[in-house]
Structures are given as structure tokens and as C-alpha cells.
Amino acid sequence: MDLMATIENAMTSPFIYLAILALAILDAFLPFLPSESVVIAAAVFAVSGIPSLPLIIVFAALGAFVGDHIGFLIGRLLRRRRPGGRLIRAADRIAPHLHRRGGALIIAGRFVPGGRTAIVTASGATGYPLARFAPFAAIAAVTWAGYSGLIGYLGGAAFESNRMLGLAVGLGLALSITALGELVRYVLRRRRAAIAAG
Template identity: 50%
Template sequence: MDGVMELVHTAVTSPWFYLVLFAVAAIDGFFPVVPSESTVITAGVYAASVGQPDLVPVVVLAAAGAFVGDHVSYTVGRLSGGRLERRLRPGTRRHGAFAWAGRTLAERGGLILVVARYVPGGRTAVTMTMGAVGYPLRSFSMFAAIAAVSWAVYGALLGYLGGVAFENDPLKGVAVGLGLALAVTAVVEAVRFFVRRRRSAAEGAAGGSGVASVGDGGGEDPEGTRRVGTFPGA
């Protein structure tokens, strides 16, 4: 255990850690198996317990990396979206789902993007989809910045609280910070689950009363046949 603590201490307090933090946050934006959140939390713990790294650069670089990574994911979606749309036959369930995604993101894409930043894996799916359906880059960048900064502050403060609570045992502080992060993620997932259930129930009731829903394989949706123009200012 002492060897692990020494290894983590050496890594986190190294000047190179800032560069690693930026890279991890950026890569996690389009390759969601990199532990960016735990890296930010660990940095916050050590900032509180040993004074290194400095918390302000941690927040700035984590936010900057997340912002860059989200734009890489958005660009991948943008480049592949046109080909994907051309392959979808109007009137099919997949075409309806694609059209529904475009309309939903047009209505509340900013909120979805900010919330998805706190859902591991979900952030990549959302940013890539926003690129694929042609969500305006200017609006995307604005909400991606809000999401990245809020996420970086959130992760650093969680770690900092853990470091203050266990000043003499940073590993316990990391465990507390990660536990709090998991609790927040569980709450977000629970809310999303109940929202989906309510939406499904509402759509079922609408279907039962003879109202056709998007993507049911029925007639073409006149709005869903065009991706460009769905978003104001696109």
C-alpha cells in the first residue's frame, strides 16, 4: 500500500501531470474508456492534502481538454452524419429515430449536452450525434464550454473535499471523491430512467388513442426528411 501511495504521489505532484490531465480529459471526449473524472478527482484530493498540484490549473486544463475532446467527437459525427442519413430510407424506423434526434436536439440540445457530460459514455454519444444531425457549431461550442467548465469544477471540488476530510490519507480521500461522483451519476441515471418511463407511457397512451408517433414505421415525417434547416441558424 505504501508503494502505491508513493507512486500516485510522485505522478500527481509531477509538473508533467498537468499535460497528462489535459490529454486524458481530451481523449475521454471521443474514447470514453479513459478515466478522466477519476484523474480530476485525484488531482483535487492531492491539492487539498499536500498542496500539489495547484487546483486552478487543474480546473482550467481539465475543462480545456474536455472542450477539445467534445469537439473531436462532434467532428467525427459531422463527417459521418451525411453518409449515415443518405443510407436511411424515409419511412423506416431508423430514419424516424434520426429525425427525432435532430428535432429533440434542436429543442433542448444545450441542456442534453450539459447533463450528458456527467454520464460516462453518454457524453460521447450525445456529442457525436449532435455532429451527425448538424447541430450548429457555434451553439455546440457554447454549451460544450459550459459543460466542460462545470464538470471540471465539480470533479476538482469533489476531490478537494475528500482531501480535506482525509488530509493524512490521500487514498481514502480519492475513494471518498469517487464515491461521491458515483452517487451523483446514480442520481442522474435514476432521473433519466424515470423520465424515459414517463415518456414511454405518454407515447403509449398517444398510440392507443390513434396518434401516430415518430419512428413507428408509418408515413414519412415531413420535418424529418431534412436534416439541414432543422436548427435555427444552421
């Protein structure tokens, strides 16, 4: 069996929804897991109708939302068990920003590699109110799932006759947008440092 047939079998299996859900949950505290890549890949194949793009987005968003709350809980537990630990000290440095601009950080952190883990854990560790955290986590989860699903779907639609190329374009586009975001963040951070030094 060739690689493309194996990928197609995995992406068109009804178990793909459970895989998306599980990866999106686990990605909150194991950021090396490829949840976004799997959502994009499944969405490339959704062009043919199987799997369903709306279900991909729903399961990805649900997984991201649940995972964010698990990460939040981990932050709370770490605060209780290791109040002077390195992670807690780092969370304390983030706390003023989180309590001032928490919503924006929670949403933006979802799109920064490793940012989701840092922000949701810091939210729990700093005592950020769960009632404020949950709505922003929901917005971040739905936005991320929709973005990932649509990127994959557009890549699949543009290269319907060659799904592997559609998959490569979808993943490449997601990586390019992430890299561009990181570049903008780096430039803004350097500019702020230059102004502060200046």
C-alpha cells in the same frame, strides 16, 4: 515502492496537467478513459498545494472543450462518409430533441456515462450549428471540470491525513451522484412511457 507513493508521485508530477488535458480530450470519443477519475484524484492531492486545483480545473475544462469539438467534427465526417449508417440513423432520431433542447442536452450529456460521446457526435452528425454548440460545450466543460475538481478537493480536505481514503470518498461520491442521476433519468423515462401508453 508502495502503491500510495506511486500514486502520489504521479499526482504531484508537473506532467499531471498534460495527462488531465490528454485524457479529457480523448474521453470525448473513447469514453472508457478515466478522465473524471484522474481529475478527482489529482484534486485530492491538491489539498497540499501540489498540484494546483485551479490548474487542474483549467486543464480539464480545456481538454473537455477541445475533445467535444473533435467529437463534433467526427460526427460531421461520419455524416459525409456514411450517410445511411447506423450511427447516422441514431443521430437522426436525436435530431429533433437536439435542435429543440440542444443546450440542455449538451450540458447534461457531459455528466452521463457515454452521454458526452453520443451528444457531441450527434451534434456534428445532425448539422447542429457550431456557433450554438461551442458556447454550450464551454459551459459543460467548465461545469464538469469544476465539479470533478471540487469533489476531489473536498474528499482530500475531509481526509487530509489519509489521502487514499480521501481518494476513495471523492471517487465514491462522484459515482454515487452519477448513479443517482441515472436512476432519476430511468424513473422519468418509465413515467413518460407509462403516460404515453396510458
